Amino acid sequence: MKNFPTLEEIRIAHQRIQPFIHKTPIMSSEAINQMAGCEIFFKCENFQKVGAFKxxxxxxxxxxxxxxxxxxxxxxxxxxxxxxxxxxxxxxxxxxxxxxxxxxxxxxxxxxxxxxxxxxxxxxxxxxxxxxxxxxxxxxxxxxxIPPYDYFDVIEGQATCALEMWEEGIDFHTIMAPVGGGGLLGGTALTTKYISPITKVIGAEPEGADDAFRSFQSKKLIPMQGPNTIADGLLTSLGKLNFEIILDHVDDILTVNDEEIIAAMRLIYERMKIVIEPSCAVPLAALLKNKEHFKGQKVGIILSGGNVDLEKLPF
Amino acid sequence: MKNFPTLEEIRIAHQRIQPFIHKTPIMSSEAINQMAGCEIFFKCENFQKVGAFKxxxxxxxxxxxxxxxxxxxxxxxxxxxxxxxxxxxxxxxxxxxxxxxxxxxxxxxxxxxxxxxxxxxxxxxxxxxxxxxxxxxxxxxxxxxIPPYDYFDVIEGQATCALEMWEEGIDFHTIMAPVGGGGLLGGTALTTKYISPITKVIGAEPEGADDAFRSFQSKKLIPMQGPNTIADGLLTSLGKLNFEIILDHVDDILTVNDEEIIAAMRLIYERMKIVIEPSCAVPLAALLKNKEHFKGQKVGIILSGGNVDLEKLPF
Structure with a gap:
């Protein structure tokens, strides 16, 4: 695989950063599973140090x-x-x-x-x-x-999140992550395809900042201009290195609008009793919008962070 | 101990209700510990089935x-x-x-x-x-x-929450719980004093619904009239059986005002990234108001529930 982090390098990175990070829990909600028609495992990076996978x-x-x-x-x-x-x-x-x-x-x-x-x-x-x-x-x-995402060492670090998910012993049919700059989605795709090539990796993106979706469709990196979405963590344009990884290793990118993001965000607050930023809700929104594709599956969803302005919650 | 649930009965109750409940996690926050000057273990009953210890x-x-x-x-x-x-x-x-x-x-x-x-x-x-x-x-x-709190079987059930805390192997110096009707505080006090008589058990109550505080001080059950507090789970008057247990087994009851409750609630949302109802924040508010009494201690705090109207968050 080109000049991407290898599984061995990702494993070493995981050891290297132990003193800096939490091993975050995986949480589930019966109510959300029922609604979705599949079994969802939320990897809670909102509980990560500094409140995000970053x-x-x-x-x-x-x-x-x-x-x-x-x-x-x-x-x-x-x-x-x-x-x-x-x-x-x-x-x-x-x-x-x-x-x-x-x-x-x-x-x-x-x-x-x-x-x-x-x-x-x-x-x-x-x-x-x-x-x-x-x-x-x-x-x-x-x-x-140290750039925020378009950087080998950063992608290698973000890839350790999916590594922890695989260590839980769950046979994921699909793993989903939000995509902004593409560090998390890229890292997640690398780890997952190394460990379980048959598992689908799906990115989820707001319609108002859908450069990854358009780049993925056209196989040409199209920078985002004038993004507009409540998912403020996903405003950035996809990175170059991240795009290469995503083209090679991601199976699909789904988009959702802000209304769908807010509904999924509310569901997570109400049913799971956890605080997440709007960006986190994008994969669940995409799953609920495309339920038929996930029927009966085991789906891992990375909740990327919990740094939200409590005074500006959209409900 | 009078006609109160025994430790053996509480243990049997815990087995009995296994198919009905989650074993809720204990969470901590370095930032809150630093602020408080002690080590706090939050028992997350906001993640309990139906969103509360009830x-x-x-x-x-x-x-x-x-x-x-x-x-x-x-x-x-x-x-x-x-x-x-x-x-x-x-x-x-x-x-x-x-x-x-x-x-x-x-x-x-x-x-x-x-x-x-x-x-x-x-x-x-x-x-x-x-x-x-x-x-x-x-x-x-x-x-x-089935009354909500002034009832033997209900108190016995609520007592299982502290049992799970003790099973974690932490030597608590103090355990705190909010007090409304007194089911949770009573059950917590029973379990704790059976297992570790030297551990202090402290109730926390809003000033605007301080009947437990006044009853505890005067050793006479004084019903609450016209309660007024943001902690809507704690508006009820202390139960008779609960009051007996509290008089016998609780070391102190501390009160806090709504401003202090809201500040502690916000701290838990921002630092721990979890959704709690205002009632849950009362013990942390009381601890932060009386820091000097908890210096260097290991303190268990029961977060009683997470059923809050997201449209009416006080921040």
Missing amino acids: ARGAANAVVKLTEEQKKNGVATHSSGNHAAALARAATVAGIKSYIVMPSSAPEIKKKAVKSYGGEIIECEPNLIARETTLNTVVEKTGATF | ARGAANAVVKLTEEQKKNGVATHSSGNHAAALARAATVAGIKSYIVMPSSAPEIKKKAVKSYGGEIIECEPNLIARETTLNTVVEKTGATF
């Missing part, structure tokens, strides 16, 4: 740095879970982290990064300013840039 | 009926978790349940009872109408009345 990839990238690189720390631009995850991983590893964030980022996100020990560098809220500022920071500090 | 007492009461009693089913008046719990326990046991509910009860509560197979009998929204209607139902059907 803790895995960030930790893996940090631990893999050389001693020389560690001296100068790490840097990224992000206003989401990757920023918090990288800040925490760096602090646990005893190195510095520089996080470029748009000045418009919510106070709560800045607070989270600071609380994990990250140094915030503010910039104008546009992509060019973010990249320019990041380049300046990297030049000045010598820090290593 | 599943335990109702199941125990139903299974203990004689075959003769089972023929005529069970009845209760309640608009809360006990109603849903009794309806479900009866359905699982293959018997009928009659639930008297005030006509003003929220549609969602009625729907829950119906979905579990309970037959709803509506009455005027006042206590006299509830009792009169219940008596009529019992006379007409021959059903056995």
Whole structure:
């Protein structure tokens, strides 16, 4: 398989990041199973450190740095879970982290990064300013840039989530993950196809940010322009490396609209009593919309994170 | 110990209700521990069947009926978790349940009872109408009345929650539970004092419904009049049998105001990513208000349930 992480490398990554992560539980709901007509195993990455699977990839990238690189720390631009995850991983590893964030980022996100020990560098809220500022920071500090998803070590880290699912001894017919930049879906597909090639891997995406769906259909990477969805963790465009993995190893990508996402999100809150971000609800929404394809199956769904603004719940 | 359930009886009850309940997990949060200055083990009864510990007492009461009693089913008046719990326990046991509910009860509560197979009998929204209607139902059907908390078999069932906590092998210095009617706190105190007499058992109550606190202080049962608190699961007055157990076996009752309850509730949503009802947050609020008393301890806190109206979250 091209220059993708191997199963052996994913297993080693899993060992490597043990001190940085929780082994998250798998939960089920009889009521949701009845509604769906299949047996769903939710992998609860909302209970992960920093509240999202991003803790895995960030930790893996940090631990893999050389001693020389560690001296100068790490840097990224992000206003989401990757920023918090990288800040925490760096602090646990005893190195510095520089996080470029748009000045418009919510106070709560800045607070989270600071609380994990990250140094915030503010910039104008546009992509060019973010990249320019990041380049300046990297030049000045010598820090290593750790991108949020389009990066070998990050994908290798995210791939450890599916590894834990397979260690539970469940014969999944299908595993589903949301797709934004494609780090989680890519990693999940790699692990799953190594371990069980007959298992289907399906990505789920909001209609309002469906670049992965369109790229997958056309087999050509089409960047997202003007995404618009409640699933704020999935606004980013698919990464290049992630797209390659997805083309090779993912069986299908399904899309759902925001109404369907909110209904699935509500179901998870009400029936499972857990807090998830809207992005998490996308795979369940896609499954419920296409029930007939999953009838009687054992389906693994990765709940990617739980960092939601409680004051802005859509119900 | 007077005519209270014995440890042996509680253990048998736990075996008896196995087909009706989940063994709920214990969860922790590093962030909350740091804030609190002690190590807290949250027993997640929000993940229990019907979303609350009430599943335990109702199941125990139903299974203990004689075959003769089972023929005529069970009845209760309640608009809360006990109603849903009794309806479900009866359905699982293959018997009928009659639930008297005030006509003003929220549609969602009625729907829950119906979905579990309970037959709803509506009455005027006042206590006299509830009792009169219940008596009529019992006379007409021959059903056995299962009260929500002031009842031996129910307390015995609720006591199984603490039993599971002790089975985890943690040396609790303190165990805390919210107190409304006193079924959970009474059961928790019995189990805990049987197993570890030196462990403190502390009840936590909203200031706006502090009859247990006042009764405990004055050693005289003082019924609650005009309760007013966001913790809607704790509006009921302390039961007689429950009060006896609490006087004998509980070490202290602490009170907190609604602002403190909401802050603790928010902390649990944000840090633990789980959905709880406001009543659940009362013990954590009381702990955080009295940190100095718990310094360095291992504290067990029972999160009693997760049935909250998502449209009315206080944040």
